[in-house]
Amino acid sequence: MAVYTEVSDEDLNAFVAQYDLGAVVSCKGIAEGVENSNFLLVTDRGPYILTLYEKRTRREDLPFFLGLMEHLAAKGIACPLPVAGRDGQALRELCGRPAVIVTFLAGMWPRRILPQHCAQLGTALARLHLAVADFTMRRPNALSLGGWKELYGKCAARADEVAPGLRETLETELAALEAHWPAGLPSGVIHADLFPDNVFFRGEELSGLIDFYFACNDFLVYDVAICINAWCFEIDGSFNATKARLLLASYRKVRPLSRAELVSLPWLCRGSAVRFLLTRLYDWLNHPPGAFVRPKDPLEYLRKLRFHQTVRGLGDYFLDEDTPSPAGS
């Protein structure tokens, strides 16, 4: 479960006393998530989420993430809002970790993804991209080509322990991505980790987005590629074109995609597959024995990468247009 840092009652009470939230009623560790320690904190004022930021979240990035959530909430995007203490500060420290209390978002993430979830996701993602247009803070994507190469360097020697030939696959793919990565596409702040467990629904309706801790500046359509990988494959590894088509169609109704963006999608899907393959591979290889957080399966993303490598054009995904082939590298 994702509680890396235990918080004593004494520390918690002293921490919460800095806010206008009344007294602590209960505080329970949340099992889900792999990055940070999350607690469901209930005070006299109701439920909140207490997050202690762990290894991969850099302290200097936190003002960007918190500023982004404030900006989005002000624009009407349903997302957690950082709660300020009586001193006006939202970001403080608890048990030696940067820590924040954010508002609680009602809803559940979908355990079984239906096409209508993907349709609503497309709308929400496009709205998010429009809402960040006037957000002025910037954070370069540390997990793009340069970051992938760095991660590859840390994993290469042991990659074949996870799957025979993985080292060579990654090396060849990174070179291909470097040669074909698009340039000059419309850019802005992207969520960059909008997996199903970060999208809440109440009944049939999408009720909010969480977990902005990988948000960064990059091509907006790269976020679409991340979502295609995270939402449009079935458990057996097959690509679900209906889901992808719905995701794309609903996105394009809110934020039209240019031809250049559409044509780039296959390479962006390959890049996104490599991004999650590499972070998962790194976590898999560096997982302390006996740790309670189960690392996610890197090979799921190797299978997705292999699928995208066979794609000859956009028609193989969801569009009828005859577009140039990204394959053949």
Ligand SMILES: Nc1ncnc2c1ncn2[C@@H]1O[C@H](COP(=O)(O)OP(=O)(O)OP(=O)(O)O)[C@@H](O)[C@H]1O
């Ligand atoms: N604002 C919120 N309102 C309600 N529940 C929340 C909120 N934030 C987090 N949660 C709960 O905590 C869980 C973990 O949160 P989150 O996804 O932010 O953690 P993480 O460690 O960053 O995980 P990930 O592995 O997705 O990066 C969520 O699945 C959800 O159950």
Ligand SMILES: N[C@@H](CCO)C(=O)O
């Ligand atoms: N969503 C990521 C983990 C958290 O960032 C993954 O599934 O690999």
